[in-house]
Amino acid sequence: MRVLGLAGFHRDAAAALLVDGAFVAASEERWFVRGAAAADLPLRAARSCLERGGVAARDLDAVVYHEKPLRRFERELVAQLQAFPRSAGTFHRALSTWLGERLWLKTRLVQELGVAPERIAFVEKLSAHAAAAFHSAPFEEAALLVLDDGEWATALLGRADARGVVALAELHAPHSLLRWRAAFLQLLDLGSDSDGDELGALAEAGTPRFESAVAATLPELQDGAFALDPALFRGAFDDERLFAPALAARFVVARRDPDLAASVQRVFEARVLALVRRLHALAPVDALCFSGAGARDRGLVARIVAEGPFARVHVPASLGEPASALGAALEFAAAAAPPGAPRGPRLDHARLGDRIGDAPEPGARELGDATASREEIARRLAAGELVGWAHGPLEFGVHGLAHRVVLADARGADAGRRLLDALQQGEPFLPCRLAVPREQAAEWLALPEGCASALRHGRIVVAARPPLARVAPSLVGPAGRAWPQCVDADDEPELHALLLDFGERTGAPLLALADLRLRGRPLVRGEADAVATFGRSRLDALVVATRLYVRPSAAAPSR
């Protein structure tokens, strides 16, 4: 069975191709186009998947969209009506988009992809997230928590086993934790779509002295639910503040106040922990799959692992809209499969994007093979250089974990800052990842049990041990925590070997690691893109597959 999953009308629009239960290709639209054009239907991404999978559109058994568009439209319309007459200024804009494009989704898919209308299907968005999370989990049965922005649902509690995914309870809009957090992100001037990355980092430097006042804006109900006060928060209207003046009046603080950030983070974590406890009461198993945009919050994942009732916690490699494209395809395949059919092969990685080609760009110096490339990188890193590294397939719906990364020696007082500055990541409080071989990670970090995938995919923060704080102080936050990526030899052998090589040269197998992309850009896709990014960055060298690029003035490091 050949199923194409699509997630559209979002800045992370994406497509994924499932063939006989296994994903063969996935692409994000923003790899191909820039700006607003990427937040459309992911047609370029879809065509790329079909080409790489060797499947013609007419041979697809189904094209599955990741949400029920009419239910989503209903929610938007009700939100506008409930804000009457304040929504007068935004009503026509919201409705124009729907009337002009989104309501005619099926027709457009038929015309653009050339598939028969009866082969187009729609699934519920949070169910798609849940299906994708369970498919990637190493569990036979698990409880499921999804925090995202669905048609109506804003949180889903569920359970999954060999028979499939079952939704147990939902919270509906406007009572949304992500919307609540987005309002505070706006209040803090952090940008409401920053996925909590900046909030978590800023919160590390603050003390939660506003916690009770912040908690009062999101009263907890029975059984872990909560209610958003409509007098303090507003709907998702374009160009409008998500918080009402009454909320701003309660928190008159400086822009990017770390204490308010810490308070918001504490309350956010407390509310999610209440959801997790409720989930455990409904699905008393020992494993949890946590997904949706809410699972990007690494501090939150750390608290669920430390304080939640589940012994094992899984966070998938791919999150956000790309994950819902994966889940849409999976959900259709599961519904179409005969009862009792086995699960397809588990997707425990994100290596589904384009591969680096063989055509070098001008200025390339051939290094020979993978081993020589790795040695060159290790030598340069040990000499204090910042090095970009692109090889193999592009990672889908995730950070650059190992295939599109920039690296620096983690030792020293400013390693992380230097690396982020070189990529135009200007916020001074943003953290940088720490790559460490999995088998040596416990020497440097206080690793929690039962969250191997979160550690492998850089989805959690953990306490740093004293040697790490001493050797790599720039990668340890004010609260004494680091953002690790524990690299497994079986999972990412190239990066693992590089860490060992670097460790032999310097005595500490620790590298500062970030995505190979400039601020506001997607991960680089091909070699030309990587070289162009290198040109605009302040990196010292770039290795693409087995080819080295350096700036004209750069001298080779001494052996």
Place this chain on the structure above:
Amino acid sequence: MTRADPARVQRTLASFAETEEDGGRDLWTAARRVRDPELRLQLEHHAADECRHADLLRRQAARLAERHALPASAPDRRRDYASARPGVEIDAHGFYSAGLIDELGELEYVAMLHVAETRAQELFTDRRAEAADDAELAALFDAILKDEAFHVAYTRARLEKWRALGRGFEVDRALRRARRGRWLDAWRRLGARAAEGFTRVALLAAYWTLLAPFAALSRSRRPPPGWQAPRAAPVSAGELRRQY
């Protein structure tokens, strides 16, 4: 431009900077693709100019922010490009894309560049006129315009060279295509704006007449917060085909 709100000018300059930088990046890519060494050098020179413009524009935006104590603000392309001057969008460099030269070939790519740079020259001339009472900004646009004149000249010279080699028909056709693409885009934008205006009026009329009673109803029937029963999982293909 100088009469406008400084925050908006700052955002506009920042968005100009991004467009110039994007153009520069794509020109670097194009320079690596072309076979003719002279054209490669010209494209590299052009790319360096675009990057320098980006730097100049960004610095000017930063100076403006400092002078008026403006908060850091993201470039606002949609707003500033669409409304910096009614009816005109800055698309001079906005349609370059990495690898476009592979798609078009050298001749069509240079024709497209020539049309785009001519448009950019006109646009920056307009901006220069608007900045007459701001010496700093005027000097910035003068520097950019000097480079734009070179960009128009070298692309024209290159097209003339191909014309002299007997490829006049191809050159004319490529220029016609590039200009027609722009004309069609402008026509589409005009149509979209007209349709948007009509839709806006119709929707606002519906909002204040038809929807008002439903608004009152929707507020009175707000569902209580708390847990909701999820819908049953789909069990048939028919259910999966439903959009609701």
